[in-house]
Amino acid sequence: MRDVYVLGVGMIKFGRYPERDVAELAAEAAMLALKDADLTIDDVQLLASGNLFQAHAMVGQRILQQIGQTGIPVINVANACATGSTAFREAYLAVASGEYDIALAVGSEQMGKAGLLGAGERRESVEGILGSGLMPAVFGQAGVEHMRKYGTKIEHFAKISVKNHKHSVKNPLSQYQVEVTLEDVLKARMVAYPNTLYMCCPTGDGAAAAVVVSEEVKKKSNRKAVKVACSVLTSDPWTERDLTLPDVNTLTRNAAQKAYEKAGVGPKDLDLIELHDCFATAELLHYENLGLCPEGEAARAVDEGWFEWGGRQPVNVSGGLLSKGHPLGATGVANIYEIVTHLRGEAGERQVEGAKVGLAHVIGLGSACTIHIFTV
Amino acid sequence: MTNETAERSQPRQRPIVPFLRLGEGGEKPYLVARKCKNCGALYWGNRVACARCRQQSGFEEVRVSDRGTLWTYSIVHQSMPGIPVPYVAAIVDLPEGISVRCTLVDVEPDPAKLPFGMPVEMVTRKVREDKDGNEVIAFFFRPAATS
Ligand SMILES: [Zn+2]
Numbered sequence: 107m108r109d110v111y112v113l114g115v116g117m118i119k120f121g122r123y124p125e126r127d128v129a130e131l132a133a134e135a136a137m138l139a140l141k142d143a144d145l146t147i148d149d150v151q152l153l154a155s156g157n158l159f160q161a162h163a164m165v166g167q168r169i170l171q172q173i174g175q176t177g178i179p180v181i182n183v184a185n186a187c188a189t190g191s192t193a194f195r196e197a198y199l200a201v202a203s204g205e206y207d208i209a210l211a212v213g214s215e216q217m218g219k220a221g222l223l224g225a226g227e228r229r230e231s232v233e234g235i236l237g238s239g240l241m242p243a244v245f246g247q248a249g250v251e252h253m254r255k256y257g258t259k260i261e262h263f264a265k266i267s268v269k270n271h272k273h274s275v276k277n278p279l280s281q282y283q284v285e286v287t288l289e290d291v292l293k294a295r296m297v298a299y300p301n302t303l304y305m306c307c308p309t310g311d312g313a314a315a316a317v318v319v320s321e322e323v324k325k326k327s328n329r330k331a332v333k334v335a336c337s338v339l340t341s342d343p344w345t346e347r348d349l350t351l352p353d354v355n356t357l358t359r360n361a362a363q364k365a366y367e368k369a370g371v372g373p374k375d376l377d378l379i380e381l382h383d384c385f386a387t388a389e390l391l392h393y394e395n396l397g398l399c400p401e402g403e404a405a406r407a408v409d410e411g412w413f414e415w416g417g418r419q420p421v422n423v424s425g426g427l428l429s430k431g432h433p434l435g436a437t438g439v440a441n442i443y444e445i446v447t448h449l450r451g452e453a454g455e456r457q458v459e460g461a462k463v464g465l466a467h468v469i470g471l472g473s474a475c476t477i478h479i480f481t482v
Numbered sequence: 483m484t485n486e487t488a489e490r491s492q493p494r495q496r497p498i499v500p501f502l503r504l505g506e507g508g509e510k511p512y513l514v515a516r517k518c519k520n521c522g523a524l525y526w527g528n529r530v531a532c533a534r535c536r537q538q539s540g541f542e543e544v545r546v547s548d549r550g551t552l553w554t555y556s557i558v559h560q561s562m563p564g565i566p567v568p569y570v571a572a573i574v575d576l577p578e579g580i581s582v583r584c585t586l587v588d589v590e591p592d593p594a595k596l597p598f599g600m601p602v603e604m605v606t607r608k609v610r611e612d613k614d615g616n617e618v619i620a621f622f623f624r625p626a627a628t629s
Contacts, residue, residue, distance in 0.1 A: 232498060235609050235620045237583040238558050238571035246556030247573060254554060254598045298571075299557035299593065344534040349525065350583040351554065351573045 107202040111324045111331035112480065113317050114143025115443040120281040120312035120431035124218065128160060129168035131313040132214035135436075136169055139210065139315035144329050147174035150317070151206040156183045156193030156213040157435040169212055184435075186470025187384065188339075189213065190314065191438025195476060197318050198337045207320040213439035214313040242298035242306055242385065244471065247351055249300055249387025255402065260300040262405040263386040264291040267305045267428055269414050270383060274425025276456035281310050281431030305386035305428070312433035314440040332449045335369035335463075335479040342473040354388065357475040358395035358467065365465070365477040366397075373397035376419060376479075377461035378448055380441040382469045383426040393421070396467060415456065423448070423456050441466040442478060449482045496612065498620040501526045503545075504606070511606045511621065512548055515580050516541040524580035548604035549626060550574040553581060557591045574602055574623050588624040601626040 116138025123131060132155065140146060147170075155166030161184035170176065185192040190213025197209035233239060252258045268288050274280040286304050294302040324331045340361040345353045366372055373396060381396065383389035390404045398419055399407040407413065413421035424430045424444040427437060445464035447453045466478045495504055497511075505511045515524040518532040520539035524546075531538040555572040570586040586602065589595055602623040609620045 232620075234558070234561055234565040234567075234569050234571075235498065235585060235622075237573070237585050238556065238561075238569070239583075240558065240561065242560070243556040243558050243571045246558075247554045247571065250556060251554040296557070296559040298559065299555075301556075344523070347553070347573060347575075347581045350581045 108204055109321050110198050110201045110318050110334045111321065112334060112442070112446050113319045113324060113327055113329055113331050114139045114141070114145065115314070115316045115446045116142055117279055117314040117440055117443045118312060119279045120310050120433055120436070120440070123216065123311045128157065128214050128216040128311070129165055129172055131216065131311060132157070132165060132169045132212045132315070133172035135214070135313035135315040136173060136210060136212050139317050142329070143317040143319075144327060145208065145317060147176060149208050150176070150178060150210045152179050152181070152197065152200045152209040154181045154183060154193040154196035154200070154209065154211045156185070156189040156211070156438065157215060158184050158186065158189045159215060159217065159434070165214060166212070185474045186472050187382065187432070187434050188438055188468045188470035188474040188476050189435040191441070191466065191468040191476035191478065192339060192474065194316055194439055194442055194478065195337045195339055197316070198334055201318050201320050207323050209318050210315060211318065211439060212313065212315040213436040215433035215435040216311040217309045217433055238298070240298065241471065242301055244352060245385035245387050246298040246301050248354055248391060249385070251351070252387070252391060252404070253300070256405065258390065258405040260292070261288065262408045263300055263305055263390055264288055264302070265408050266383065266386045266389045267291045270422050270426035270428040271304065273415055273423050273456065274429035276454070277425045277430060280425040280429055281308055282425070282429045301385045301387055307384050307427040307432040310431040310433050312431060312436040312440065314436050314443050316439055316442055316446070330450045332446045333481045335371065335481045336365050336477070338365045338368065338477045340364070340475045352471050352473055354469055354471070354473065355391055355395050357473055358392060358469060361475045361477045362396050365479055369479040369481070371463055371479060371481070375463050376465050378423060378445065378458045378464045379419060379421045379467070380424060380444050380465070381421060381467040383422055383428050384432060386428065388469070389421070389426070392467065396465070415458070420458050423458060438466075438468040438476060441468060445480050449480055493611065494616045495619050496616040498609065498618050502606070502619070502621050504619055510548065511604070511619070513546050513582065513604070513621065514543050515546050515578065517544045524578060526582070544578070546576050546578045546580065550576040550582070550602055550623070552586070552596065552598060552600040552602055555586065555596055557593070570596065572623065584621065584623050586624065587622045603627070
C-alpha cells in the first residue's frame, strides 16, 4: 500500500434543506472539495458516495449527473452512522492500492425530521414492551453502565454538551451555533435518561466531501496536503452483552489500537480529535476507548476541562454531532473536513494552534467503527 | 367457516417473541435460549455457527431462569407515536450468563428507585390482540418479591 493524501475538502452548512434534492447537496460539497484541491471532476478517477436513507437510490451516480457524467467507477456505501467515513476509506483504498491516483469521497444525507428516533428501526411491535431499541435509550444505557462502573454523574455528561455547544459558536458550518449553560442542559426535556434534549444530536441534512490523491499528484499541486496516516474499520466482536446492549466500546478500542499501531502515533500525540458524540454519554465513553484518559477517569478529565478548546487535547472543536449536527451519511466526511482544515491551519477563529496530528472517529450502531489519523 | 368463527370466539395466546414459552397445564411462562454445544455461549434465537467460538457444533435449547439482576437501564421519555412514556428500558443479567433486553414494570421511573444489581423477576402480560384475534403475550421484569 502506498501513501495517500487529502488534497481538498468541502462541506455545506448542516441544517434543513427540504426543497433540495440530496444529490444536489452532495454535488455542492463535491464541487467545494474539488475547487479546494484545485482539480475538476475530469481529474477524478473514482467516486465513493456514502448515503444511508437512500442507500438503494444510486446517490453517487446522481452526483455525477449534477456535476459531470465522466463514466468513472462509482461505489455507493451504506454503513449506519459510519457510512461517510467508510466511503472515505473506499476512496483511500482505491488510491493506496495503486489502482487510482485521484479519488473523491462524498457523504450526504437528508433526514428531514424523522431522525435517530426511528432511524433504521422497525420495532413498532416490541418498542417499549421489550425495552428499547431506540438510539437515545441504547446510548443512555451505555452511559448508565459507566455510572455504575465508575460513579460518573449526569453532570459529567451534561458538561460535554456545554463544551460542544460552546465550540460550535465559532463554526459557521454548524447547524446550531448557540451556547448553553449547565443548567440549561440539565433542565432541558429528558429524552432518555441520562440524555436530555441538549445531550442528543439534532437531525438534519448535510453533505461533505474530500479528494484523496497519490504522492505523485500531491507533488504536482500547490495546495497543502494532509497525509492519511491510517484508515481503520472494525465491526463488533463477540462480547458478553453485545447481544442485547450493542457494545460501542470494544470495537472502538480495537480500532484505536490498530490505528495507533499503523500510524505510529499514540493518543498523547493527538493535537485534536473529532469523535462520535451522537449523544453526550457516547463522547465520555470514547475518551477512555480512544485512550485519551486513563480507564475510569473520564469524569475527572471532564471536570478538569482536558478536552475543551485551549485545553490539553481539544475534542470536537467543530461543535460535534451534538451541535454541528449529524446528517448520518455526511458525518464521517465532515469529521475529516474538520481535522484536515485544522492541520492546514485554515480553521479561522476556532483553529487549534500548531495542530500536526488529528484523529477522526465514527461509530455506526450495529456496529461499525472507523478511525482515521491525519498528519502534516 | 363456522369452525374458524368458533376458534375466534376463544382467543388463543401467542408469545410476542419465539424465545418466550407460555407454558402448558398451569406451568409458568419461561424464556428459552440456544446454547452452543462447544463453548456454551447463549443466544436468543438461531445461529448457523457460534458467533463466539466459530464452531458449527450445533445448539441445544435451554430453559433460563425467570429471575435476574438489573445491569443497566435508561428511562425513555420520548418514543415513537402511540407508545406510552416514560418506561424503564433495562438490560437484565440472568444467572445462566446471558442478558435480556426488557421493560421494567411495577417500579417508579426514577433512578433513585433503580439500584444496580437489583433482583428482578419475570412476569407476563397481554399487550394487545393480533389481527387474528389472538392475545399477544409479552414478558416484563419487575423488582423481585423478597423471599
Ligand atoms: Zn460457541
